[in-house]
Amino acid sequence: MQSNVTRELFDKVILPVYAPAQFIPVKGSGSRVWDQNGEEYIDFAGGIAVNALGHCHPRLIKALQQQSEKLWHVSNVFTNEPALSLAKKLIDNTFADRVFFANSGAEANEAAFKLARYYATQKYSPYKTKIIAFNQSFHGRTFFTVSVGGQAKYSDGFGPKPADIIHVPFNDLDAVKAVMDDHTCAVVLEPVQGEGGLNSATTEFLTSVRALCDEYKALLVFDEVQCGMGRTGSLYTYQQYGVIPDILTSAKALGGGFPISAMLTTEDIASVMHPGVHGTTYGGNPLACAVGCEAFDIINSPEVLAGVEKRRAIFIEHLENINQQFNVFREYRGKGLLLGAYLQPEYHSKARDFLNAAAECKVMILNAGPDVLRFTPSLIISENEIQAGMERLSKAVEKVVNS
Template identity: 50%
Template sequence: MNAKVESTALNRPVTRQTFDEVLVPTYAPAAMVPVRGAGLDLWDQNGKHYLDFTSGIAVAALGHCNPIVVEALTRQANTLWHLGNGYTNEPVLRLALALTEATFADRAFFCNSGAEANEAALKLARKHAHSKFGAHKSRIISCYQSFHGRTLFTVSVGGQSKYTEGFEPLPPSIDHITYNDIESARAAIGDDVCAVIVEPLQGEGGVVPGDKAFLQELRDLCNKTGALLIFDEVQSGMGRTGELFHYMSYGITPDILTSAKALGNGFPVAAMLTTHELAATLSVGSHGTTYGGNPMAATVALTVLETINQPAFLARVKEAGAKLRATLEKVVADYPQVFSQVRGAGLLLGVVTSDAWKGRSKDIQKAAEANGMMVLIAGMDVVRMAPALIVSDEQIAEADRILRVSLDGLLQAA
């Protein structure tokens, strides 16, 4: 009887309207409901095909249902699922070794999301400063228009007031500077600062690349004041810009790095990476998470890491990124009334709307979707492209075609 009930529940018809009836309304998802994916191809409930240039907000870096990842997950699902943090497991040990060997870091802490990774990084920075310098060194510096997660701590650190309204009082001793503004950084970062957290490439804030001089100044100011430099690479990491992590493009090394999103290709997993010295600040019981580093997540993440962190794979990401940028720059040149510029790095690119089209990125997104292509926005003035890293030249050409058809339709309707 129970089996029959469960089977009925698993197959119960649901629609987009079901979302409005039973889910907390924290999102406003599209009208169509995707049901199946393969690579960069998606199909909705009606069988309509879409070219996915979102990869789940830079998550499915190897594409939907990648056979290599599916095989790894299936194998581990038939071996060992979960133990709890009273025990370790072989997959997480292998993943930690691989990440530390591939980066500046000596130690890894695993959790489930970018917000949790940033929470761990900020807690580590506060605790390190308290133990080494005293409680007065507790201020955290972040950038306006940054995004570091949705916990109360991380959303307060993120520099977008629209996400903190109504959740006051917010955690204290958090200040914001203007991204890429060296003088703003110099004015804010003093001896009472324990951490500076920054995205080397701002994602949600509009796909804005960090200036090397700005990031280097943050590094120098942290060295001078004893603050820790945290690079949030939740969106820019795991091969997205053509390097395993974007800090490698600049030659500027943080004290702590956070990774999530593409690390699991859609399976929830995140990492905070740091040095031996800093990791020693967090003693047994000082921080933790129930699911972090479980065998299934670790197996998937290691498979993703080993696939992406290959010279030929990363070289192809750079090649595809250059191809997509050139394609989008041609679109900007051909539609100057709609777009003004392309910015970003690798396969994380933003097309900025013109003054006449400010506030209309959502309209462009909806038009593209109607024509069979999924794109992102980054604020109301930027159309964001973050296709899977396995995107082909043919798919870039198809994206170009659909985007142009969509723009033509919008212009004709204007």
């Protein structure tokens, strides 16, 4: 351990937009993490649904090592083999015909929203620019994506916001109908809201929104940054609903821990674009795409995808055992291993207290708003690791309940 690299240093050198835990992780293996003092933690957070194969998966390490000795970066003035290979995998396994690579979910969503408006203005009318989004949604931290996101606390205070964005209640078809018109270019939603409390769309809602988009010649955009790539038990969540979007965004688990994102769309929609309309320096770089290819192959396997629902059931069984003792959870939300435990009313606004207590008890969890505990572990976490983590979580819950 470097004695001069401490948690206190964070408060001196990093922009104060985060409030991280008091320990500093330095090593990980599977779903276990060790801090500077050698203390072991069980990871139920997964880097916010990023580490879908745990820490330091040997096949990802090998892919990164091999590519690191070949080619790191060439920009998009040139192309590269890993980017083309990953794009082909995505196209072969989804509705898409075209892929755009970037580095984060926010960048993928920025590209999606720009494409939706550009397509509508080029194909129909310069006034067809309205975007319908949903309360409590989250789409990233760029100014455009944070404005489309339905949580004003993330977009207020930065000056005039991008215009022609309307927010309505999630899963409320009548609310969508009330604002849908010929000026609408896109409806944007997360099939399972991540930061907004792990609310899942109903099949009826998505089917009806799809029909409305068809009627008004608007594009349906699915943000699957958090719920995609095996997280809910299918490669992408839209495949469980039988509702096909026009544009889909993917990130987080796509690189298994290496920063990469993708926007997927159809040939028709992609056809309005041409060189120079949009771009990125790092997107599709060989290192990220080489790791992404390997992560994709592992996740998109029957064994991993079938194991997601099995592990969800084990998590809920343990949470229920905790709940029988302490009565802190009211219901369970989300799909697969995008799992939320909604707190009883007397514990509302205390999700962060549970998170902090969990860290003290050596288990890493997340919150999804002030009232929901969020679990986004590795998709291949072992039963022993779940057992060990839940024993620690039980102690953390007891701390909060008795505080």
